[in-house]
Amino acid sequence: MTTSLIILGAVILLMAMSIRIIQQQRVAVVERLGKFQRLMHPGLNLFIPFMDRVRVYHDLRIQQANVPPQTVITRDNVQVLIDTIVFYQVVGPEQATYGIFDYVMGVRNITTATMRQIIGNLELDETLSGRERISAEIRTALDEATEKWGVRIERVEVIDIKPPLDIQEAMDKQMKAERYRRATILEAEAAKQDMILRAEGDKTSKILRAEGERASAELQALGEARAISDVAEAEKRRIQLLIEAGLDDRVLTYQSFEALEKIAMGPANKIFIPTTAVETLGSIGAIGDMLKASGTGKA
Numbered sequence: 001m002t003t004s005l006i007i008l009g010a011v012i013l014l015m016a017m018s019i020r021i022i023q024q025q026r027v028a029v030v031e032r033l034g035k036f037q038r039l040m041h042p043g044l045n046l047f048i049p050f051m052d053r054v055r056v057y058h059d060l061r062i063q064q065a066n067v068p069p070q071t072v073i074t075r076d077n078v079q080v081l082i083d084t085i086v087f088y089q090v091v092g093p094e095q096a097t098y099g100i101f102d103y104v105m106g107v108r109n110i111t112t113a114t115m116r117q118i119i120g121n122l123e124l125d126e127t128l129s130g131r132e133r134i135s136a137e138i139r140t141a142l143d144e145a146t147e148k149w150g151v152r153i154e155r156v157e158v159i160d161i162k163p164p165l166d167i168q169e170a171m172d173k174q175m176k177a178e179r180y181r182r183a184t185i186l187e188a189e190a191a192k193q194d195m196i197l198r199a200e201g202d203k204t205s206k207i208l209r210a211e212g213e214r215a216s217a218e219l220q221a222l223g224e225a226r227a228i229s230d231v232a233e234a235e236k237r238r239i240q241l242l243i244e245a246g247l248d249d250r251v252l253t254y255q256s257f258e259a260l261e262k263i264a265m266g267p268a269n270k271i272f273i274p275t276t277a278v279e280t281l282g283s284i285g286a287i288g289d290m291l292k293a294s295g296t297g298k299a
Contacts, residue, residue, distance in 0.1 A: 017049040029055040029097045039093055058093040062154055065104050067111045069160075072119040074127050080119070081162040086111055086142065092150020099149045106149065107142060111156070114141040124163060131158045 020040055022028055028040040032052050040047075040054070067084040074080060086107055090096050100106050118137050119127055127134070139156040146153055163171070 014049060018047050020045045020047045020054070025060045027058050027060060027093045029058070029093055031055045036094065036098065056097055058090045058096060060090055060093075062087055062089045064088075065107050067108050070112050070115060072116050074119055074122055074124050076123045078124045078167060079164060080124070080127060081160075082115060082119070083159040083161075084111055084115065084138070085157050085159055086138075087154040087156075088146070089152050089154055090150060091152045095148065095150030103146070103149045103151050107146065107151070107153075110142055110145050111138055114138045124167070128161055128163070131161070134158050 020028065021044055022040050022042045024042045026042060028045075030037045030040055030047070030052050031054075032048070036055075037052060065086045065088060067086060069081050069083045071079055071081050088107060090103075092099075096103050115134070115138060118134055122130060122134075135156045135158050139153050142153040142156065162168075
């Protein structure tokens with residue numbers, strides 16, 4: 001009975017040792033008698049105890065490797081401190097296990113060496129403004145090396161670039177001076193624009209005033225012309241009515257001289273008859289004869 005229990009316990013233990021459960025996004029490298037045998041993927045896997053062993057577990061998720069800050073020298077002999085981070089992913093677990101001893105350390109070392117080479121060909125201003133270029137060149141160098149390691153570089157980020165303190169202070173002063181210069185230029189441009197707008201406003205105002213005066217004069221002239229036309233039309237109508245009433249030119253002339261006679265009756269009135277009226281005066285006798293014939297005139 002005891003022997004049976006021992007055998008049953010050994011069988012259960014052997015079965016338990018023969019089963020491996022791998023979590024999602026992980027993979028196990030299995031060796032059999034010291035030689036690579038296979039990969040165990042997520043889920044339930046069978047395992048031969050005492051013959052197989054798991055060499056290493058790899059995480060297939062994207063991971064990051066923080067590269068320690070490095071002091072590098074630019075082409076114009078300025079020391080800068082650069083902080084970099086690398087994002088990578090294991091895509092070949094077998095190559096990552098047997099292709100390099102420590103792929104994380106390899107990624108950091110290649111990043112440092114490549115960074116020194118790149119920064120050595122750049123001046124300080126190019127280094128400060130060339131983060132994307134530096135990141136792209138580091139990633140290219142890492143891709144060439146890590147392809148054999150079963151590691152894929154996803155992204156390289158230059159987090160910070162710090163120049164020496166004295167250089168940074170000089171840059172701050174230069175930046176403040178540049179900002180002051182830009183502010184002065186903007187103020188001058190604003191004043192210039194204000195003067196231009198004022199001049200354009202005055203010009204527009206004068207043009208509008210002149211146009212208004214011109215329009216007013218045109219309207220006044222048009223009104224006067226219409227008034228003269230109306231007076232002429234009324235006089236024409238009055239004459240037409242007199243003609244229609246049977247009054248000819250001689251009667252109208254006689255009536256005009258009667259009006260002159262009434263005006264001249266005043267003691268201080270003097271009447272000057274133009275020479276052009278002589279011919280009209282010659283017809284007075286005929287007018288008088290006509291009035292006698294009608295019984296209403298004077299000799």
